[in-house]
Amino acid sequence: MNHVIADLHASQIAYWNGAGGDHWVRRQELTDQVLAPVAEVVLARAAARPGEHVIDIGCGCGATTLVLADAVQPGGALVAADVSEPMLARARRRIGDRSGVAYVCADATTHGFAPGWADLLFSRFGVMFFGDPVAAFANMRQGLRPGGRTVFACWRKPAENPWMMLPLQAAYLHVPKLPKQEPDDPGPFSFGDPDRVRRILGAAGFTQVALEPVDLMLDLASGRGLDAAVAYTLDIGATSRALDGVSDALRAEAAGAIHDALSPHADGGRVPLAGAIWIVTATA
Numbered sequence: 001m002n003h004v005i006a007d008l009h010a011s012q013i014a015y016w017n018g019a020g021g022d023h024w025v026r027r028q029e030l031t032d033q034v035l036a037p038v039a040e041v042v043l044a045r046a047a048a049r050p051g052e053h054v055i056d057i058g059c060g061c062g063a064t065t066l067v068l069a070d071a072v073q074p075g076g077a078l079v080a081a082d083v084s085e086p087m088l089a090r091a092r093r094r095i096g097d098r099s100g101v102a103y104v105c106a107d108a109t110t111h112g113f114a115p116g117w118a119d120l121l122f123s124r125f126g127v128m129f130f131g132d133p134v135a136a137f138a139n140m141r142q143g144l145r146p147g148g149r150t151v152f153a154c155w156r157k158p159a160e161n162p163w164m165m166l167p168l169q170a171a172y173l174h175v176p177k178l179p180k181q182e183p184d185d186p187g188p189f190s191f192g193d194p195d196r197v198r199r200i201l202g203a204a205g206f207t208q209v210a211l212e213p214v215d216l217m218l219d220l221a222s223g224r225g226l227d228a229a230v231a232y233t234l235d236i237g238a239t240s241r242a243l244d245g246v247s248d249a250l251r252a253e254a255a256g257a258i259h260d261a262l263s264p265h266a267d268g269g270r271v272p273l274a275g276a277i278w279i280v281t282a283t284a
């Protein structure tokens with residue numbers, strides 16, 4: 001890894017152990033509800049079965065880990081891996097000492113997973129933050145048995161994800177834009193380009209790489225109304241990053257602009273906006 005990439009990677013780890021991790025822990029319940037449609041589709045595609053060994057990469061606060069832990073019983077086992085101490089601690093509190101679940105607080109790009117142990121390498125949005133994704137996936141592949149599968153969800157391009165871009169553009173009416181990112185820089189949209197994902201997985205030694213586009217509606221309010229949706233967007237993802245450290249006055253103005261941008265989408269208690277993901281599958 002050259003030093004620019006190493007710095008990007010290190011800043012991701014710092015973010016998930018700092019402001020990013022704190023935001024996710026605070027908003028865990030709501031985030032699980034907003035992202036439930038993603039969990040449903042990616043867990044169904046992964047189809048974890050009793051007796052299987054599974055690694056949940058970047059498991060965060062444990063929403064998918066909980067479901068996988070049940071799906072592999074009886075007889076299976078699960079490794080919940082994340083580099084964020086606060087998020088993994090939340091996962092551990094929620095899931096407890098359920099049989100067959102081990103927690104690993106580590107950088108998945110370099111962690112020594114037990115070679116050939118897993119049948120399934122799974123992730124919901126936990127694999128887009130690596131400085132060197134080829135090395136990362138090659139490392140994680142070592143944890144899979146030959147013929148084992150990887151199934152993960154990642155975001156498609158920003159323009160296809162108004163659930164994140166609409167509030168962000170509204171916030172930008174009042175706060176400075178985030179530093180421009182190159183499309184390949186680690187971040188939520190770094191796996192948006194399907195050719196890049198195929199190249200990464202191929203170079204990391206995976207075969208039968210397939211990407212399926214799935215379009216979803218994400219209710220930013222989780223049924224709790226427009227103000228809840230505004231509060232949620234202020235605290236999560238790119239919008240929260242753009243607002244980190246700004247004055248209360250600017251934050252209030254940004255909140256007003258987000259309110260105006262979201263209000264045409266309000267439908268009773270719901271505020272549904274479009275989200276676009278890839279379900280990526282490949283074989284070790």
Ligand SMILES: C[S@@+](CC[C@H](N)C(=O)[O-])C[C@H]1O[C@@H](n2cnc3c(N)ncnc32)[C@H](O)[C@@H]1O
Pocket residue numbers: 012013016057058059060061062063081082083084087106107108109123124125126127129130
């Ligand atoms: C967008 S969150 C998704 C969390 C969870 N999978 C979910 O869907 O709720 C991304 C997760 O990836 C984790 N992550 C980022 N870089 C990582 C790395 N190098 N090794 C392990 N986990 C990492 C973060 O700490 C965070 O928990």
